[in-house]
Amino acid sequence: MAKVTVLGAAGGIGQPLSLLMKQSHLVSHLALYDIVNVPGVAADLSHIDTPALVTGHLGPDQLGDALKGAQLVIIPAGIPRKPGMSRDELFKVNAGIVRDLATAAATHCPKAFMCIISNPVNSTVPIVAEVFKKHGVYDPKRLFGVTTLDVVRANTFLASVTGTTPSNSTRVPVVGGHAGVTIIPLFSRAPASLRSQLPEQQLKDLTHRVQYGGDEVVKAKDGAGSATLSMAFAGARFANALLRAVVEGASGVVEPSFVPLEADPLNGETVKKDCDNLEFFAVEVELGAEGTRRIHQLGELSPYEKEMVRNATPELHASIKKGIEFVAASKL
Numbered sequence: 299m300a301k302v303t304v305l306g307a308a309g310g311i312g313q314p315l316s317l318l319m320k321q322s323h324l325v326s327h328l329a330l331y332d333i334v335n336v337p338g339v340a341a342d343l344s345h346i347d348t349p350a351l352v353t354g355h356l357g358p359d360q361l362g363d364a365l366k367g368a369q370l371v372i373i374p375a376g377i378p379r380k381p382g383m384s385r386d387e388l389f390k391v392n393a394g395i396v397r398d399l400a401t402a403a404a405t406h407c408p409k410a411f412m413c414i415i416s417n418p419v420n421s422t423v424p425i426v427a428e429v430f431k432k433h434g435v436y437d438p439k440r441l442f443g444v445t446t447l448d449v450v451r452a453n454t455f456l457a458s459v460t461g462t463t464p465s466n467s468t469r470v471p472v473v474g475g476h477a478g479v480t481i482i483p484l485f486s487r488a489p490a491s492l493r494s495q496l497p498e499q500q501l502k503d504l505t506h507r508v509q510y511g512g513d514e515v516v517k518a519k520d521g522a523g524s525a526t527l528s529m530a531f532a533g534a535r536f537a538n539a540l541l542r543a544v545v546e547g548a549s550g551v552v553e554p555s556f557v558p559l560e561a562d563p564l565n566g567e568t569v570k571k572d573c574d575n576l577e578f579f580a581v582e583v584e585l586g587a588e589g590t591r592r593i594h595q596l597g598e599l600s601p602y603e604k605e606m607v608r609n610a611t612p613e614l615h616a617s618i619k620k621g622i623e624f625v626a627a628s629k630l
């Protein structure tokens with residue numbers, strides 16, 4: 299069992315994610331940190347009769363205690379979008395939040411597996427990498443941008459157009475990044491029986507819906523934030539998969555994630571060749587006791603999917619560079 303720390307635990311994602319992690323039999327201690335409201339969230343969750351001990355930690359003075367001994371750190375701290383905003387517009391607030399939380403993690407739990415939810419993921423993950431590098435504790439196998447929601451959406455939307463029951467076993471891989479055109483669902487990998495039901499226009503519509511699924515929720519919430527409940531579900535799915543691999547030694551656990559491609563030098567190099575030499579890319583990742591065990595190659599892509607990869611790389615290069623430069627310009 300593991301100590302899991304949630305940073306931003308009182309938020310729209312943080313609360314339901316903490317509830318789901320409290321139900322995990324792989325968690326011995328759930329440490330909840332936020333700058334507001336977290337004592338109440340912790341008191342509430344602590345009454346649930348599952349094994350995990352729940353502790354609440356409020357404000358920077360208590361951040362160290364939240365992180366000490368953590369094996370897994372999940373970060374949903376930061377502001378969400380309002381209608382009309384891009385994820386990149388969150389950078390000016392969230393980059394500093396993620397940098398400071400990563401600094402604390404590099405200091406108090408340098409070997410923890412880091413799962414980053416805060417947007418823009420395409421920049422916040424490179425920020426965490428650079429902070430850990432500056433502290434001399436970087437292990438690319440232990441850093442993950444959580445893109446599971448894109449896969450959850452791809453599976454759900456595919457089921458809705460094919461009139462089937464949604465199931466994680468259909469496993470449509472989603473590669474690239476986590477913003478608009480950088481989200482690349484590979485419907486060519488869907489089971490043949492479903493794929494054959496997708497005429498070209500429907501495939502394009504479905505792809506667009508996955509790429510802009512986040513906007514659909516932002517619009518429906520009408521100023522009250524972005525996806526929280528489906529994100530909590532996706533975040534817990536990813537965290538539990540990682541815990542199964544790390545704590546239980548389960549093999550063959552594969553999840554999507556936006557990761558540093560150097561985490562698997564062999565297959566990472568092959569992916570890099572396919573994506574214009576990007577340092578980070580969302581791929582299917584086989585998880586193991588040390589984190590990333592193996593990155594799945596992109597394999598054979600359809601011409602439409604190849605075009606999507608080409609269209610995604612300029613934005614990904616810019617977002618990654620922005621995160622790296624932000625840390626370089628920060629006094630740490």
Ligand SMILES: NC(=O)C1=CN([C@@H]2O[C@H](COP(=O)(O)OP(=O)(O)OC[C@H]3O[C@@H](n4cnc5c(N)ncnc54)[C@H](O)[C@@H]3O)[C@@H](O)[C@H]2O)C=CC1
Pocket residue numbers: 305306307308309310311312331332333334374375376377378379388392395399414415416417418419444445446447448476523524525526529
């Ligand atoms: N990776 C993904 O697929 C998704 C990412 N997101 C992102 O997750 C983030 C959080 O979204 P919500 O939970 O809806 O926002 P929210 O505003 O409801 O919650 C954010 C929480 O972070 C806390 N916080 C702010 N600064 C902090 C700091 N320095 N230390 C610790 N906690 C701090 C706030 O007090 C608040 O409780 C946003 O950036 C959003 O864009 C949202 C959905 C999907």
Ligand SMILES: O=C([O-])CC(=O)C(=O)O
Pocket residue numbers: 378379385417447511512513515516524525
């Ligand atoms: O759309 C947003 O801002 C939140 C998010 O990342 C998602 O729902 O995929």
